[in-house]
Amino acid sequence: KAGVTQTPRYLIKTRGQQVTLSCSPISGHRSVSWYQQTPGQGLQFLFEYFSETQRNKGNFPGRFSGRQFSNSRSEMNVSTLELGDSALYLCASSFRGGRGRPDTQYFGPGTRLTVL
Amino acid sequence: KNEVEQSPQNLTAQEGEFITINCSYSVGISALHWLQQHPGGGIVSLFMLSSGKKKHGRLIATINIQEKHSSLHITASHPRDSAVYICAVFGNEKLTFGTGTRLTIIP
16 A cells, blocks of 8 residues: 655745645545644644545644645645745644544655745 | 653663653643654654553553653664654644654664
8 A cells, every 4th residue: 555645855935935735645544634843843733634624723824724635635735935934744644533533644754845 | 831741852872772762741632652753754653552552573652641651662772763753642633742852773
């Protein structure tokens, strides 16, 4: 079974631009969560999507948004990029996601975003 | 105070030593995860547990719900165990992460 894939793996943008990152979950997984990892803040939860609906959201500004498609693939978008948005963005998929009994999350390799 | 605290932050040990990494949390949880992150960023889930103890190969994870504490043990450590180990708790339907323990095993 193929793992979680993320594209692109590396991205360089300038302040003020916007960016879209993509995540393809493991086949059969309906939950996709997104995380931001920075040296200063560590790993932080961005949001979770399940069956095309955002089910939970972390403490990030509205510039961070996402969506999920009917095939469970997910995208996250960051508008009006700031220098502080430079980070490793990870997505993770699971079968059930947050509701009910939690299950193992499978992480993708991440997209490293650099904002200049 | 962070909701999830890990100790130590850094750990260097000789090959073959017994390793213990600790995690304490202050919130109600339904499960606790131990994750391993190698240089380059990829994260692998090692364990998910909500009570007791789990073992996989040379790795053992325990959790004490009453004391809100978990430990990850590595027996007969090997240089390939060198990585960052992250504790994450599942509560309020989301994961909250510790800051990680950087483990270096010297041959």
